[in-house]
Amino acid sequence: MDIKFIDGGITAPTGFKAAGVHCGIRRNTSKLDLMMIMAATECTANAVYTQNTVKGAPIIVTKANIADGKAYGVIANSGNANTCNADGEEKANAMCALAAGVSGYAPTDFAVASTGVIGQTLNITPIENSIKALYADLDSDAAASDRAARAIMTTDTVKKELCVQIDIGGKPVKIGAIAKGSGMIHPNMATMLGFVTTDAVISRAALNKALSYAVGESINMISVDGDMSTNDTVLILASGLAGNDEITEQTESFEVFCLALTVLLKKIARMLAKDGEGATKLIECSISGAPDIATAKRLAKAVIASPLVKTMIFGADANFGRILCALGYASVGESNTVFTDNVDVTFMNGTTILPVCKSSAGIAFDETEAKALLSNDEILIDININMGNSSAIAWGCDLTYDYVKINGDYRT
Numbered sequence: 126m127d128i129k130f131i132d133g134g135i136t137a138p139t140g141f142k143a144a145g146v147h148c149g150i151r152r153n154t155s156k157l158d159l160m161m162i163m164a165a166t167e168c169t170a171n172a173v174y175t176q177n178t179v180k181g182a183p184i185i186v187t188k189a190n191i192a193d194g195k196a197y198g199v200i201a202n203s204g205n206a207n208t209c210n211a212d213g214e215e216k217a218n219a220m221c222a223l224a225a226g227v228s229g230y231a232p233t234d235f236a237v238a239s240t241g242v243i244g245q246t247l248n249i250t251p252i253e254n255s256i257k258a259l260y261a262d263l264d265s266d267a268a269a270s271d272r273a274a275r276a277i278m279t280t281d282t283v284k285k286e287l288c289v290q291i292d293i294g295g296k297p298v299k300i301g302a303i304a305k306g307s308g309m310i311h312p313n314m315a316t317m318l319g320f321v322t323t324d325a326v327i328s329r330a331a332l333n334k335a336l337s338y339a340v341g342e343s344i345n346m347i348s349v350d351g352d353m354s355t356n357d358t359v360l361i362l363a364s365g366l367a368g369n370d371e372i373t374e375q376t377e378s379f380e381v382f383c384l385a386l387t388v389l390l391k392k393i394a395r396m397l398a399k400d401g402e403g404a405t406k407l408i409e410c411s412i413s414g415a416p417d418i419a420t421a422k423r424l425a426k427a428v429i430a431s432p433l434v435k436t437m438i439f440g441a442d443a444n445f446g447r448i449l450c451a452l453g454y455a456s457v458g459e460s461n462t463v464f465t466d467n468v469d470v471t472f473m474n475g476t477t478i479l480p481v482c483k484s485s486a487g488i489a490f491d492e493t494e495a496k497a498l499l500s501n502d503e504i505l506i507d508i509n510i511n512m513g514n515s516s517a518i519a520w521g522c523d524l525t526y527d528y529v530k531i532n533g534d535y536r537t
Contacts (some may be wrong), residue, residue, distance in 0.1 A: 127292065128232035128385050133298070133350035134270030138299040138324040140364035144262035145272030148255035150204035150241075150248065159252060160276035161224065161259050162320060163198040168342035168362040171342050172236065175357035181206055181243075182213025182286060184358060186221065187236040191360075194329040199223040199360060201261075202325075203277050203305070207247040208239070216247045223252060223314035225409040227260040236356050238318050240305060241279055248415060274303035277318050285396045291385045293369040293378045298325045300382075300389055304359075306397040310385050317397060319344065319359035319390075324367040329372045335383040336361050342384045346422065348396045348430040359390075360527040395520055397430075407503045408438055413516040414509040418460075421517035424464060427455035428506060429521030438504055440525035443483045443495035445470045457461040464510050473505040474498050491504065 136143050143166055147311035148159040170191045174184050183201075190196065202218050207213050217239070221232040239247065263269065274284040288301035306317030315507050321336075340359055372378045399407035410428040415421035428434055431451040437444045456464045477498050482488050498504070 126381055126384065128388050129290045132290050133267045133288050133299075133300055133301060134274060135162060135288075135301040135303050135320060135322045136265045136267065136270040136460070137288040137290075137301045138364065139223070139324045139366040140324055141251065141301075141362075142263040142265045143269040144259050144264070145253055145274035145276030146259050146262055148202070149251035150202055154343075155396040156203075156278075157272060157276035159198050159255055160202075160205045160273040161198060161263065162273060162322065162362070163228065163263055164322075164362060164364050166366065168196055168339045168364050169327060169329050169332050170175050170194055170360065170362050171329070171336050172358055173362040175335060180215045181208035181239060183207055183237045183239045184215055186240065187358065187360070188218040190221065192231045193473055196236055196362060197230045197234040197235070198224065199236040199238065199362075201240070201277055201320075202247075202252065203239075203279050203286060206241045206243045207243055210246050212246065212451065216249050220252060223256045226258055228385045236358075236360050238277075238360070239254045240277060240318050246457070248265075252431055254290045267287055268532055269295070270303065272487040273320075274305075277303065278404050279305065279356065280406045281400055283396070284485040285393055287389055287392055289385050289389045293325065293372065296367050296369040298367045299323065300370055300386055302389055302393055304393050304397060306400075306429045317344065317357055317359075319393065321359065321389075322363040322384070323361065323363045325372055326365040326367060326369050327363050327372040327382065328374070331382075332361060332363055332378050333371050334374060335379070335386050338383055339387040340452050342387050343394040344397070346426065346517070347394050348519070348520070355447055368476070369424045373529075374451070387424055387521065392426070398520035398522050401522035402528050404528070405502065406438055406523040408435070408506065408521045409504070410451060410506045410519050410521070410522065411516065412493070412508050412510065414511045414513060416513035418515045418517060420464070421515045422519070424455050424508070424510065425517045425519035426454055428508070430526055435521065435524035438499060439525050441496050441499035443472065443479075443481055443490070443492070443499060445487065448508065449485065452508070452510070464512065467511045469511065470508040471507040472498055473507055474503060475502040477489070488509070503524050
């Protein structure tokens, strides 16, 4: 199957426009802080959210608004998470009403999202004052997707924006995405917002299944700092304007669509992990030889989430014992299964391969070579636990001094 990465982001799929403006929630006037995505037709919609029991008001409102599986668009702000506020739902509903007022649709036709500081009351006035300018900014070109992507950034240093194109029954089908996330990121969603658009004709059940699977293989396999956020949302809108035969769970085209969405979100996941707050290195952990996929995922997550592994990578110190430690505590409570009896660990970067552990015992390696390998900005930790045929990949980043600095004065 040919999956092509193309330009255009969320506006590349047929039927979508996007916008991004500075409305004044953020003090820095050079930072965009309000965005909108609008569809030319009613979309099939679905979303997945944080598993944190403390959820932002926008999640509660979005869940209600897309409960029927339909939406025309989304409005989102950065700079304030609208979470842990007495009037949070009121403000989230107000944002939807403002979007409805300029578009002519109903407030319940919109999803809503917010990201930024938790526990501070969201001032709705800047959004009210800028809603007409935001709507006027809507466009279907690549620059509009760029503006929307930048408007949801908080401590991100780079935008996350991609689009893929596949062939479904002779029709070109596009899937575009923008996302944000840099800190408070941990497996099972993070302080990240992701908005996906597609022009595929696809049933609601098939779209739900595809999104759930793709997020499970991508966004849910990253960790920056072990903190699970309150506002995480990945929303997908399908305009159905590509003209393909409807994709259902029973069709071969479902596998094609699902794979393309997974490939897209995996690349987004790598971008999110690499742009972790204060990060200097991307860590990819590949687990093989696991007895089942669930175990492989749990072990991979444990390694990339370990503060000691993260600091090890930051210091370019090949202290593989920390990896075995993480594998060991990840197995606690799993029917006394031990995943550290026959483990092989290899560090990789490009064509450079450095085995450091065989059968759970250290082997001789060149420390200078190890230091050089671990000094690269992308490190692969390849682990074979030799207990089965299942595998998984997770992504994280190193833990640096700058992470503490960024989060020590986040509000100020």
